[in-house]
Amino acid sequence: MTRERALVIGPAWVGDMVIAHSLFQVLKARTPECALDVVAPAATAPLAQRMPEIDEAITLPVAHGRLALLPRISLGLHLRERHYERAYVLPRSWKAALPAWLSGAKRRTGFLGEARFGLINDVRSEPRGVKLRTVDRFLRLAEEPGVPKREAPVPHLLRDLDHGRRTLSRLGASADGAPILVLCPGAEYGPAKRWPARHFATLARRYHARGWQVWLLGSARDRAIADAIRADAPDRCLDFIGHTTLLEALDLLAFARAVVTNDSGLMHVAAALGVPVVAVFGSSDPRHTPPLSARAEVLWRHLDCSPCFARTCRFGHLRCLEEITPGHVEEALERLLTAD
Secondary structure (H helix, E strand, O other), rough: OOOEEEEEEEOHHHHHHOOOOOHHHHHHHOOOEEEEEEEEEEEOOHHHHHOOOOOOEEOOOOOOOOHHHHHHHHHHHHHHHOOOOOOEEOOOOOHHHHHHOOOOOOOOEEOOOOOOOOEEEEEEOOOOOOOOOHHHHHOOOOOOOOOHHHOOOOOOOOHHHHHHHHHHHHHHHOOOOOEEEEEEEEOOOHHHOOOOHHHHHHHHHEEEEEEEEOEEOOHHHHHHHHHHHHHHHHOEEEOOOOOOOOHHHHHHHHHOOOOEEOHHHHHHHHHHOOOEEEEEEEEOOOOOOOOOOEEEEEEEEOOOOOOOOOOOOOOOOHHHHHHHHHHHHHHHHHHHHHHH
C-alpha cells in the first residue's frame, strides 16, 4: 500500500523555519505513518535535516523575494508524481502557494494571503483584532474540527557534535576547556534590530577577562558589525562570521555555555538547541516572535515608539537598543546560568 504523503511549503526566513518545527511535530504526532516533505529555499531547507519529523527536504531553487515563475512551476509539476493528499502553505504570498497547487495536493491549507483563491482551498483565518504569535499562526493550519488543540510544542533541533568538532578543526579552534559565550551580532532585517557593536565588545571584554572563550557567529552580511566588535575588543573574540554554513553554525552553537543574540534566525536556532539565550529586541516585538525556550530571557525596552518594525530608526536615536546596556545583559546571563 502506498504511504500517504503531505507537503509543507516552508518559510524563507531561518527563524520562521525553526518556529515551524512546532507545526511539524503536531502534524507528525497526529499521523505518524504519513510522510512529511518540506519545500523551502536554500537558506532554510538545511534545517529540515535536524528535524526528525521531516522525511525529505526539497530545495526551492529560487532566491528569497524573487518571483521566478518558471522554477516554481517546474517544481510544482515535478511534485505531482508524489501524489500528496495534503499541502500546508506557511508563507502568505501567491507565489508560495503555486507549487502546492501544481503538485495536485487535494487539500491545500493556508491563510488567504495575496489573492490565493483556488490555490488555497482550505482557508484559515486569524482572529479579528488579535495578532497571533508566529507559532500560533502556524499551528492554526493544523487545526481540525473535533480535534482538541494542542499547546505549541517547543522547537527542538538535533545537534551533531562530531560535525561541530570537524568545523572547529577547520577553523583552527577548539571547544575544550573554558566556557564559551557565543555572540550573534547580526540581524538581516536591518540596523533597528542590531544591538550596538560597542555593547557587544564590552560584553566580550568582560567575559574574556573572566576566562571565557568568546565566539562571533553570523553570516557574511554581518562582516561590518563583526569588524567593529573586534576593533573595540581586539584579541577577545574568535571570529567565525561568514566562515560557516547554517548547519555548521548550528553545531557550534551547541557547544555554547550561553548565547547573546539579536532577534535573528540564530536566536531561534540557539533556543531550539536548549542553550541559555539572552535575546535583545529593538524594533521587533517579542510577544510575536519570542525565542521558544524556557532557557531564554528577552530584554526589550518597550518604548512608546516600539515596536515599530522598521529596518532603521526613523528618529535616528535607536534608544530601544542603546538603553539595553551590557550590564543588563550580564545580569540576565547570570540569572540564566544560576538557574542551571
